[in-house]
Amino acid sequence: MKLTAIIGSPRQNSNTEILVDKVIEGCKSRGAVEVDKIFIADKKIEFCNGCLTCMGVEPGKLTCSIKDDMAEILEQMQTSDAFVFGTPNHMRTVSPLLLNFLCRMLPLLTFRAEYDDRGNRIAGEMSSLIKGKKTAMVISQGEKYFCSSLVYEVLINNLRDFRLKNMGNVVSLGNLSAGEVAKKTADLDKAFNLGEVLAIQNG
Numbered sequence: 066m067k068l069t070a071i072i073g074s075p076r077q078n079s080n081t082e083i084l085v086d087k088v089i090e091g092c093k094s095r096g097a098v099e100v101d102k103i104f105i106a107d108k109k110i111e112f113c114n115g116c117l118t119c120m121g122v123e124p125g126k127l128t129c130s131i132k133d134d135m136a137e138i139l140e141q142m143q144t145s146d147a148f149v150f151g152t153p154n155h156m157r158t159v160s161p162l163l164l165n166f167l168c169r170m171l172p173l174l175t176f177r178a179e180y181d182d183r184g185n186r187i188a189g190e191m192s193s194l195i196k197g198k199k200t201a202m203v204i205s206q207g208e209k210y211f212c213s214s215l216v217y218e219v220l221i222n223n224l225r226d227f228r229l230k231n232m233g234n235v236v237s238l239g240n241l242s243a244g245e246v247a248k249k250t251a252d253l254d255k256a257f258n259l260g261e262v263l264a265i266q267n268g
């Protein structure tokens with residue numbers, strides 16, 4: 066199987082990356098896995114300019130007015146069987162890097178419209194070029210009490226919009242410093258198990 070791991074933290078030795086690596090490890094423990102690890106901060110991915118050129122084009126055609134690394138990433142995402150999206154809690158939501166990445170994923174959405182004789186839109190169906198693929202979510206936050214409900218909601222609802230099938234999540238608390246989660250066995254185990262679930266559960 067092919068797993069695409071998307072890391073939305075901008076810092077080195079990030080808790081997000083450590084947890085995502087554990088998901089990858091768990092996945093690999095169940096068989097051969099080709100991993101495509103995307104560290105968003107290292108890519109040339111400009112801000113979505115909101116032009117919506119991507120909407121209203123022929124379904125299946127990936128169109129974006131911005132020419133950067135995202136074009137190749139979107140092509141590669143379509144060949145993946147599963148995803149893991151990782152993000153730190155930044156200001157109670159997903160990181161700006163990941164939010165922009167989700168915006169730039171919009172070309173993966175397809176919209177088939179039906180029109181009447183006069184050209185009025187009478188029906189339409191939204192779908193996605195990555196429909197039905199499995200996904201998992203990893204969230205790391207600084208506070209020791211749970212304050213990532215919005216991060217969770219933003220991420221899970223967007224992944225649902227892309228018609229991905231969520232297989233589970235890890236939310237790790239109290240990781241203010243870089244790399245802190247490396248000592249948290251329970252969270253690391255949960256991430257490993259999530260990787261196994263991505264590998265073994267079908268349908």
Ligand SMILES: Cc1cc2nc3c(=O)[nH]c(=O)nc-3n(C[C@H](O)[C@H](O)[C@H](O)COP(=O)(O)O)c2cc1C
Nearest residue numbers: 074079080081153154155156157206207208240241
């Ligand atoms: C700009 C910024 C905003 C943050 N906002 C929050 C927050 O609202 N709640 C929280 O619990 N932690 C917050 N944090 C702390 C991070 O969520 C925490 O350090 C996290 O573990 C970072 O993950 P990383 O190591 O993968 O980057 C914030 C950190 C930064 C840099």
